[in-house]
Amino acid sequence: MLRFLTSGESHGRGLVSILEGFPAQVPVAFGVINQDLKRRMAGYGRGARMKIESDQIEVLSGVRHGYTLGSPVAFVIWNRDWENWTGIMSAEPDPAGSEKRRVTRPRPGHADLPGGLKYQFLDMRNVLERSSARETASRVAVGGFCRLLLRELGVRIYSHTTAIKNVRISEEVLERVGIESLEQIEASEMRCADPELNQGMKAAVDRAIEQGDTIGGEFEVRALGVPVGLGSYVHWDRRLDGRLAQAVMSINAVKAVEVGSGLESDPYGSQYHDEILYDEAKREFYRRTNHAGGIEGGVSNGAEIIIRGVLKPIPTMRRALMSVDIETKEPFKAQYERSDTCVVPAAGVIGEAMVAIVLAQAFQEKFGGDTLAEMRSNLESFRERVRNL
Numbered sequence: 001m002l003r004f005l006t007s008g009e010s011h012g013r014g015l016v017s018i019l020e021g022f023p024a025q026v027p028v029a030f031g032v033i034n035q036d037l038k039r040r041m042a043g044y045g046r047g048a049r050m051k052i053e054s055d056q057i058e059v060l061s062g063v064r065h066g067y068t069l070g071s072p073v074a075f076v077i078w079n080r081d082w083e084n085w086t087g088i089m090s091a092e093p094d095p096a097g098s099e100k101r102r103v104t105r106p107r108p109g110h111a112d113l114p115g116g117l118k119y120q121f122l123d124m125r126n127v128l129e130r131s132s133a134r135e136t137a138s139r140v141a142v143g144g145f146c147r148l149l150l151r152e153l154g155v156r157i158y159s160h161t162t163a164i165k166n167v168r169i170s171e172e173v174l175e176r177v178g179i180e181s182l183e184q185i186e187a188s189e190m191r192c193a194d195p196e197l198n199q200g201m202k203a204a205v206d207r208a209i210e211q212g213d214t215i216g217g218e219f220e221v222r223a224l225g226v227p228v229g230l231g232s233y234v235h236w237d238r239r240l241d242g243r244l245a246q247a248v249m250s251i252n253a254v255k256a257v258e259v260g261s262g263l264e265s266d267p268y269g270s271q272y273h274d275e276i277l278y279d280e281a282k283r284e285f286y287r288r289t290n291h292a293g294g295i296e297g298g299v300s301n302g303a304e305i306i307i308r309g310v311l312k313p314i315p316t317m318r319r320a321l322m323s324v325d326i327e328t329k330e331p332f333k334a335q336y337e338r339s340d341t342c343v344v345p346a347a348g349v350i351g352e353a354m355v356a357i358v359l360a361q362a363f364q365e366k367f368g369g370d371t372l373a374e375m376r377s378n379l380e381s382f383r384e385r386v387r388n389l
């Protein structure tokens with residue numbers, strides 16, 4: 001079983017991750033993982049924090065001379081900003097100055113109030129430090145290891161921004177998006193496959209900044225080269241669509257998830273479902289359309305996996321909403337601290353990581369082995385069996 005844990009506070013010393021059950025002899029391209037971390041920090045509309053951080057992983061164990069050992073992989077991403085927070089975030093009892101910075105004013109749209117009440121904290125910094133999306137840097141790095149494994153098994157994962165506020169990619173362009181769009185996507189600050197929309201999306205961010213407001217949007221993650229047979233229909237919690245949906249929904253600010261054309265309730269069944277064809281030469285079944293997003297009955301069907309995430313607008317705004325101080329019970333207007341205005345491009349990168357983690361887990365279940373070579377040969381022999389059915 002492939003599993004992982006993350007630990008770390010937003011302004012703490014660093015983010016620690018452990019990835020367990022990862023096969024041995026997978027080549028580790030540190031540059032590729034660090035590049036994903038850099039991609040997570042990018043995108044037009046980010047706040048000042050991203051200028052302070054320069055995220056990189058430092059592997060502590062589980063990798064030797066560039067290859068995984070099969071033992072737990074442990075790594076840390078140091079928080080550069082910690083230098084400015086050593087007193088407030090100290091692990092020592094009652095550090096000097098911590099009282100002064102006590103957070104008693106919960107921000108609407110954050111975990112501050114429900115989290116503070118749940119854990120009975122009078123200082124909501126104890127909540128926001130962990131509920132912050134800073135933690136997603138860990139997930140991107142864990143996902144980076146999973147992507148390296150999946151890449152070796154022929155799977156490519158990519159994402160792009162499909163909407164920023166009301167600036168939305170057209171159905172026509174969306175239909176043409178594929179792995180060959182990757183260069184265009186990565187060259188665009190908003191990670192948009194349509195070069196015409198990049199400026200419009202940036203202008204939407206500018207308008208929000210001018211108004212002291214924030215915006216949300218949508219991203220799509222795709223996984224190409226996923227074999228048939230991952231996940232299962234035999235039990236609810238083994239369904240691949242359900243597992244992917246949970247993983248994408250777990251990204252901070254994601255409030256809805258769509259698999260394939262899942263949000264389209266208008267088409268007739270005859271327009272919706274993907275007809276089955278057979279390629280004699282390849283001895284493979286295939287589809288001309290992919291409304292199912294590569295999953296039927298909770299099982300991957302061999303087509304590209306397509307999953308979308310919808311982000312609510314960022315909750316911290318200059319145009320502050322009303323809230324109530326938990327100590328005095330007095331109403332107040334939420335204070336503004338430096339914050340992102342729009343994070344959809346970054347959320348796509350986190351989405352890629354979450355999809356990679358779930359797919360790597362599903363691969364491990366189906367083709368499990370202690371080494372990459374073992375997994376690869378299990379995959380190949382399964383493919384051959386399916387061809388000969």
Ligand SMILES: Cc1cc2nc3c(=O)[nH]c(=O)nc-3n(C[C@H](O)[C@H](O)[C@H](O)COP(=O)(O)O)c2cc1C
Pocket residue numbers: 047109110111131132133136251252253254312314315316338339340341343346347350
């Ligand atoms: C990459 C990323 C960066 C984020 N940055 C901020 C931010 O700067 N300020 C903020 O208020 N919320 C930010 N958020 C959103 C909050 O983390 C999120 O809304 C909050 O934790 C509450 O969780 P929920 O929206 O999932 O309910 C960010 C989310 C992501 C994915």
